[in-house]
Amino acid sequence: MAEIIENRYNRQELISGWKQEKISKASVAIVGSDALAGFTSASLAALGFGEVTIYDNARFTKADPTEFLLKLSEVTGSKVEALEDILGKMNPMVNVIGVHAKMDSPAMAELLWKPKLIIEATNSPASKKVVYEYADKRKIPVISASADLNWGEIYVRQPGDNGGNMDAYEGKPQGAVPAEVLAGFIADEARKIIMPLGDGDEPIKQFTYSCASPKRFSRDKEVEIGTDNFSGKRVLMIGAGALGNFVGLGLAIAGVGKVDMLDFDNVEVTNLARQILFYDAVGQNKAKALAAKLKLINPKCKAKGINGKLDENYTEYFEKNQLDLIIDCVDNQATRAFSNFFAVKYKVPLISGGTSPFKGQVMVYKPGESSCLDCRYQVDAALGKERVSHSCTHAVEASVIMSNEIIGGLMVAEARSIMSPEQYGSPIKKMIMYDSRSAVRAGLVGGETSCDCTRGDIKEWMGEVLGKAKEKKAE
Numbered sequence: 001m002a003e004i005i006e007n008r009y010n011r012q013e014l015i016s017g018w019k020q021e022k023i024s025k026a027s028v029a030i031v032g033s034d035a036l037a038g039f040t041s042a043s044l045a046a047l048g049f050g051e052v053t054i055y056d057n058a059r060f061t062k063a064d065p066t067e068f069l070l071k072l073s074e075v076t077g078s079k080v081e082a083l084e085d086i087l088g089k090m091n092p093m094v095n096v097i098g099v100h101a102k103m104d105s106p107a108m109a110e111l112l113w114k115p116k117l118i119i120e121a122t123n124s125p126a127s128k129k130v131v132y133e134y135a136d137k138r139k140i141p142v143i144s145a146s147a148d149l150n151w152g153e154i155y156v157r158q159p160g161d162n163g164g165n166m167d168a169y170e171g172k173p174q175g176a177v178p179a180e181v182l183a184g185f186i187a188d189e190a191r192k193i194i195m196p197l198g199d200g201d202e203p204i205k206q207f208t209y210s211c212a213s214p215k216r217f218s219r220d221k222e223v224e225i226g227t228d229n230f231s232g233k234r235v236l237m238i239g240a241g242a243l244g245n246f247v248g249l250g251l252a253i254a255g256v257g258k259v260d261m262l263d264f265d266n267v268e269v270t271n272l273a274r275q276i277l278f279y280d281a282v283g284q285n286k287a288k289a290l291a292a293k294l295k296l297i298n299p300k301c302k303a304k305g306i307n308g309k310l311d312e313n314y315t316e317y318f319e320k321n322q323l324d325l326i327i328d329c330v331d332n333q334a335t336r337a338f339s340n341f342f343a344v345k346y347k348v349p350l351i352s353g354g355t356s357p358f359k360g361q362v363m364v365y366k367p368g369e370s371s372c373l374d375c376r377y378q379v380d381a382a383l384g385k386e387r388v389s390h391s392c393t394h395a396v397e398a399s400v401i402m403s404n405e406i407i408g409g410l411m412v413a414e415a416r417s418i419m420s421p422e423q424y425g426s427p428i429k430k431m432i433m434y435d436s437r438s439a440v441r442a443g444l445v446g447g448e449t450s451c452d453c454t455r456g457d458i459k460e461w462m463g464e465v466l467g468k469a470k471e472k473k474a475e
């Protein structure tokens with residue numbers, strides 16, 4: 001336990017200006033217990049908000065994988081009690097309280113008991129009205145969020161604001177993809193309200209995400225989105241860390257039939273503030289621990305954890321297994337060079353994501369239709385440089401849950417589009433960029449380029465990559 005207290009928040013505390021005690025002292029009320037409230041409450045518990053109280057009176061018998069926290073809990077019946085149980089396991093340092101109450105009258109709102117921040121995460125205009133009135137009277141900021149299966153929005157409401165009308169969502173079910181993406185943004189805006197990092201680090205007023213819009217962060221030109229069954233699809237995920245947790249979770253919820261996951265690392269206490277599915281897996285191999293959790297969340301998903309690092313020795317795997325998609329969730333360009341090699345060689349689509357504490361990006365390579373990772377980032381040269389200089393750096397770097405949850409959710413949306421463009425619309429050709437410090441937070445950037453790269457024998461390719469790196473080093 002002593003080690004948990006000492007190390008748990010170590011990676012986020014490396015961020016300049018981060019004051020964990022401000023977060024640890026803050027009380028937050030979350031109204032609702034559907035997908036948005038679930039993902040949001042998990043994010044806030046992971047970050048270490050001192051008190052997280054969740055309000056709803058909904059009950060459940062058999063949870064859908066979308067409500068993954070209920071699937072992981074041993075409590076049945078009351079949704080908020082199941083959330084209290086599982087979130088208490090995810091972070092024992094946070095006081096998580098489930099209150100079995102619906103916000104349908106001013107008298108019920110009195111149960112909110114003056115938190116520092118209220119997150120209204122239902123699709124109910126009646127609940128929002130009650131919460132806004134309570135918050136205005138006591139001058140408490142509200143982050144109001146709603147979502148349907150494909151789009152959702154958040155509104156940061158300061159006391160007295162008139163906005164925050166989300167009537168359009170009434171009665172609609174909340175989808176896991178918009179919930180996952182928006183929960184990352186909600187957690188980041190909550191962090192800005194409770195612990196701003198300097199001037200200008202202010203919460204946004206309003207934010208929209210729609211995987212049904214070709215622009216993604218707008219409701220313009222919505223395409224008709226259906227549903228598909230991914231039970232026949234096979235995906236390889238490289239890396240089962242912070243990004244991997246959120247991508248793997250999304251793939252399991254989407255019902256992908258086979259998910260192979262590759263990681264050589266073991267779970268450490270310092271991972272737990274971001275890698276939310278590893279709460280009881282310290283010391284275990286990450287890929288295997290994640291596979292075990294995904295099978296609990298969706299028993300129809302054949303998740304397989306492989307203890308290993310992608311390199312030139314994986315040719316046999318790609319020769320033997322027909323993949324529909326490769327998803328790269330690693331944090332280094334050298335490994336991305338191998339993901340890219342195999343994607344180009346075997347003509348398998350590749351989704352690559354990367355994060356830093358306040359930023360992240362998603363790139364989709366669809367053979368013949370968009371540019372590969374080497375054309376965009378020169379990953380082959382990075383691999384050559386690493387091998388020639390033997391510079392495998394293991395510096396401890398700052399990291400935080402929000403960018404990983406946002407980018408992970410965005411990658412899952414693109415994965416659905418790759419696997420079923422008929423039902424989910426075309427995957428992006430530009431890059432998605434997320435920046436916590438930009439006024440718009442996220443958007444599509446760059447051009448819609450494509451390449452016609454090919455790859456042959458891996459040994460010959462490695463020889464060329466190393467040769468170029470040696471020449472460069474000699475210069």
Ligand SMILES: [Zn+2]
Pocket residue numbers: 371372373374375451452453
């Ligand atoms: Zn290329």
